[in-house]
Amino acid sequence: MAAITFEHISKRFGSVNANSDVSFSVNKGEILALLGENGSGKTTLMNMLSGIYYPDEGRILVDDKPVSIRGPREAYALGIGMVHQHFKLVDVFTAAENLVVGLEPDKKLDRKEIAADIKEICDKYKFDVNPDKKVYDMSVSEKQTLEIVKVLYRGANILILDEPTAVLTPQETERLFNVLRNMKQDGKTVIIITHKLHEVLSISDRVAILRKGEYIETVETAEATEEKLTELMVGKKVDLEIERPEIEDKKLRLEVRNLSCINNEGIKILKDISFDLYGGEILGIAGISGNGQKELLEAIAGLNLIEEGGSVKYHQPDTEDPVELKGMTPRRIRDLGVQLSFVPEDRLGMGLVGSMGMTENMMLKDYNSGRGIFTSKKAPKELAEKIMEELEVVTPGVTTPVRRLSGGNVQKVLVGREIAASPTVLMTAYAVRGLDINTSYTIYHLLNEQKKKGVAVIYVGEDLDVLLALCDRILVLCGGQANGILDGRTADKQEVGRRMSVIVGKEGEGHE
Amino acid sequence: MNEPILRVIKRESMSFKGKLLVRAVSLILALLVCGIVITLITGYNPITVYVTMAQGAFGTKTRAWSTIKEMLMLSCIAIGLAPAFKMKFWNVGAEGQILIGGIVSAGCMIYLSNIGNAGLFVLMCILSALAGSLWAFLPALFKAKFNTNETLFTLMMNYVAIQLTSYFVAKWENPVGSNTVGVINQSGHEGWFPKIFGTQYFISLIMVIILAVFMHIYLRYTKHGYEIAVVGESENTARYAGISVPKVVIRTVLLSGAICGVAGFMAVAGASHTISTSTAGGRGFTAIIVAWLAKFDSATMLLISLLLAFLNSGSSEIASKCHLNDYASKIVIGIILFFILGSEFFINYKLVRGKKGEKK
Known part of the structure; x- marks a missing residue:
């Protein structure tokens, strides 16, 4: 019945x-x-x-x-x-x-x-x-x-x-x-x-x-x-395999040490986090949402104040000289020539301007670079058209407000822009949330392409199966603490799940 | 089964023609409803009433210029408010910024009437802009530093400005005992806008056109304008892009206050040649409607200001011609605005009756 x-x-x-x-x-x-x-x-x-x-x-x-x-x-x-x-x-x-x-x-x-x-x-x-x-x-x-x-x-x-x-x-x-x-x-x-x-x-x-x-x-x-x-x-056959290419030559790119942050309500949201990030790897970050993933990436990007005692050192690709990023604004970091790209969780509330078209969104980070008081839309327009074509963004045009696009297309615009900046470090938060299977696989592919180019990639994700298939190493966050870094090839899903909810002993905290 | 009779459905988007049509229909409906209301209350033929309105607004040269003066004031303030509102800074303190600009202009006219007209003119313009900026600066600073609520802050600054105006009215009282400042520099016209093409409003007109063009370019094509748009959309996005939000907030509000201060200068030196607590006369609030209705587009702001100015002078004309009081004309303005604002609903949504194509 x-x-x-x-x-x-x-x-x-x-x-x-x-x-x-x-x-x-x-x-x-x-x-x-x-x-x-x-x-x-x-x-x-x-x-x-x-x-x-x-x-x-x-x-x-x-x-x-x-x-x-x-x-x-x-x-x-x-x-x-x-x-x-x-x-x-x-x-x-x-x-x-x-x-x-x-x-x-x-x-x-x-x-x-x-x-x-x-x-x-x-x-x-x-x-x-x-x-x-x-x-x-x-x-x-x-x-x-x-x-x-x-x-x-x-x-x-x-x-x-x-x-x-x-x-x-x-x-x-x-x-x-x-x-x-x-x-x-x-x-x-x-x-x-x-x-x-x-x-x-x-x-x-x-x-x-x-x-x-x-x-x-x-x-x-x-x-x-x-x-x-x-x-x-x-509606068609989809290959559900996610590749994980091996990169031999890994160079240290980011050194995060004892990073702590306090949020707006005065609560310590990140406690003493330390890890290394190498070019040519994808470092996954697992955790129940709201356990500090967002704050960690924002702290590295210069959007969150890092508490006294912590440090984020960036190693330049050419000179290998470390640059301290702590205490710098996003613009200052950019002016230093640090090619840090960031795909934030809140696409339309942080990464893009919903009421603007693709062209104007392309200039979000470098609108200020040209001389004079006027903005130049020529280069951003070309970039917008290139991304629209290469990533198959479905939109009536580069001037259509990106808010009107579907979730997947919004994400393509954002990821496209961040990759076009030829980063050495690429941080992504929930890059495939809300995307359909095809678009998700496009994003995995793009991240792998960056990894092959020697870019250091951080992938904050919520689907453990994907994290285990895509990432070289997985940092598990629990209550704002680093609860171990596991090898993506050998880690077990139950173990990752356990570490997401229970802090394990000190022996689990090694960096490698 | 009992079906809902009417349902609201969101529209995808509407063609330019469609929007125009909806707005035209809403205007016609507004005029019809107004006509019915007027006829019911007064018994006059609505067409006569509308003719009276048009005559009230544009019937004679003096009236036409008076309507245009009103339109220029509204436009100037709205142009000033546009960048602040585009940044989602709720500057409801234009009244105060206008008054302060007006006080400074009046002060210059009284105390510096001997420095020569050209110099006085430039000085008044600059000082009143600075005064308006200062009035807007306080709420902006607190907003930027402590994230205070700018709506309340700017609103309360209005009352301070009104009290200050009362003080200066008492100080500059002329003749003594009148409780007004009277016309300043009645004999020598120092600091008055000179008459060009037979009207003193011509300079105001040029000023507003320059401001409108400036604001159009500023908001659309400059880096500052881009920053304003980003901050207005989302402060997080602005921070992400490396924009210093406090800096942009303060800078933009200073500009907004400056233009409102200039509006005060225009009101005093370019029109009334006196100062009173009603110099702003609620225009600082009406201009908010103008700015929002126009979605901060300069040309549209001019048009909407014209419409409101027309309604204002037209409806006070019917009030006096038809022996109605002021409130009756306010009702007419209210009905027309109601329909114009209401038309936005039909641009974004449509109503559907019951179910289409019910399957049995």
């Missing part, structure tokens, strides 16, 4: 078809994985189910009855609850208060009763939630658990989880999957959105695949392989 049936669902945003003529059904009591690349319309489709959007065409059936879901409240009334990728919790409220926020105020707020209800749900599915803990004190995984409990507390029988594992360590992911299996046994229906294939294979009963807003097909997980799923998702 079908819990949910989509019939000819279409949804457009402007001229973009987010969903076109999608029809399939979800069985009662199954875990269905909704698989598709970014922009394939997974989230849009689920948002229509949870009442955030309303379909342009088609209809939705719940328990074989046609329904009209005009808001999240109506979705809850039908037993549909969604856990969004970006948590929707009130930071200053406790877990219990978050559960009841937005419910009909027909009865008194009885904390004991709520606590008892939470306990019942937790016991049933093996959750762990402290009802009196404030959300701002919670870890990402705790917040996610709370979101799921919230949905269950409101009586959902059909749960939608939008990329729930993106923020979790492998261990936390396994725990989440156990909970989902318990729910399934209890007769709940679970829809999980993801693009991690191995997770799809381990958790789901069936996989529904979307591509460019269209429904492709639903396959039984038992009969699926990673290759087959990728082919269905992308």
Whole structure:
């Protein structure tokens, strides 16, 4: 029996078809994985189910009855609850208060009763939630658990989880999957959105695949392989191998010693980090997001103040003379002739200017280099056209604001510019986040090309499989501390995952 | 199933023609609604009312120049505000910057009337610009150093400026007991804008045109303009690009204040030849609307200033001709602005009725 049936669902945003003529059904009591690349319309489709959007065409059936879901409240009334990728919790409220926020105020707020209800749900599915803990004190995984409990507390029988594992360590992911299996046994229906294939294979009963807003097909997980799923998702065969070329002649490029940083709130976000970076290698940085990755790169780039006692020494390619970068602004670093390129995590909030076109974004770092008071747009325009052609950036033109481009194309513009500056050190933060498989592989390829040229590359990543396949060495960050540097060829995924969440003894801290 | 009746859908983008059409329709609707309101309240034929409006704004040479004077003031202030707002620095302190510029101009006219007209003119222009800069500098400095809220700071600077103006009005009172400064240099016209082509506003016109061209080039083609755009979009991007954000903030706000100060000079030396607490007269706020509506484009700012000036003089004319009070004309301006601003919604979104092509 079908819990949910989509019939000819279409949804457009402007001229973009987010969903076109999608029809399939979800069985009662199954875990269905909704698989598709970014922009394939997974989230849009689920948002229509949870009442955030309303379909342009088609209809939705719940328990074989046609329904009209005009808001999240109506979705809850039908037993549909969604856990969004970006948590929707009130930071200053406790877990219990978050559960009841937005419910009909027909009865008194009885904390004991709520606590008892939470306990019942937790016991049933093996959750762990402290009802009196404030959300701002919670870890990402705790917040996610709370979101799921919230949905269950409101009586959902059909749960939608939008990329729930993106923020979790492998261990936390396994725990989440156990909970989902318990729910399934209890007769709940679970829809999980993801693009991690191995997770799809381990958790789901069936996989529904979307591509460019269209429904492709639903396959039984038992009969699926990673290759087959990728082919269905992308529409053609994709080579999932990531190369890792060997470079013989490695030269020391960066020497980071005892680097500590304090963030805006006065919290020590980086503690005593030391590592070396060589030309001709890719150094991966692993860690749960928010454990200091961003701050580390920004500190090296001159955007974060480095505490007393730390040092960042840069070795010039020709003279090998070390230059101290600590305490310098990005412009000063550039004026010294240090070719440091940086692809920051926040592409449109730091790396690019969203309201400007490609041309004007090309001049972001050297607009000031020419003489006189006027900017020169000739060279940036040529560069923009070159990048547009070489990296196949899809845009109406070099003057179209880059904000209007899709995520993958935005990243191509940013990476293209940073590589065009012929760097000796290239730092990238989450370079493939949100990109489709093809673009991701283009980026891996570009990074490998730089490595072969002798560039020292830092790759901050979140997908451990990619980190292990691409990087020569992996520095694991945990709570702002360096928790060991592992060899990418021999490291084990569980070990990396463990180091992301638990500080290991001193013996793990060696530099090589 | 109960369907939602109307749904809002975001538009991809609109052609230039489409935008023009939406705006034209909104203007026509505004005039229609105004007409209905006017007829309901007064019983007059709306067409007569509109003719009266046009006559009020451009009916005679004096009126036309008075409307143009108003437009020039608004444009000048809006041009001054544009760089600050483009940098997302919410300078709501134009009123104060205008007043301070005005006080300095009036002071020069009173105390330095003997140094010769050309020198006095240049001196007034420079000093009032500096005074406006100074008034804007304080909030900018605090913003740059301590990240204080510039909206509140610039707003409160207005009140300080108003008090200062009251002080100088009392000091320069003429004749004694009138509680006004009266017309300064009535006999010798020292420091007054000279009449060219029979109007004293001609120099203002030239000044505003020069400022408009300057601002257009400054924002679009210079390194400073580029920095302003980057800082306005994201301070993080600016830092990443190696731009010193405090430096750009202070420099840009100084420029913004200077032009607003010059607007005060224009108001005193080029128009009223006196100073009072109403010299700025709320134009510092109206100009914010002008700058934003024009999206900081100089030519568009001139056009919107003209529209507002026209509405202003036109509606006060209908107020007096049709024996309505001032508020009635404000209602008319309000309705027209409502429709013009509202049209932006239809440029960005569209409404769809129910479902299209329901499948059975």
